[in-house]
Amino acid sequence: MDKVRTPPGETPPAEGCIAEAHEERPDGGMWEHPRFWAALILCGALLFAAFFVARIFSA
Helix, strand or coil, rough: CCCCCCCCCCCCCCCCCCCCCCCCCCHHHHCHHHHHHHHHHHHHHHHHHHHHHHHHHHC
């Protein structure tokens, strides 16, 4: 009864991790960068607002 019991799901202390390292995926370019999308949305919103401001002052 001197043997230490390991809880289910735990790695016993005598064994090491046998998992392989995962391969890191390549960068997705500009499509994964939130600053690009935020700038694109902001520019679109400013152009949309400028259209209505121009209509107000053109009347």
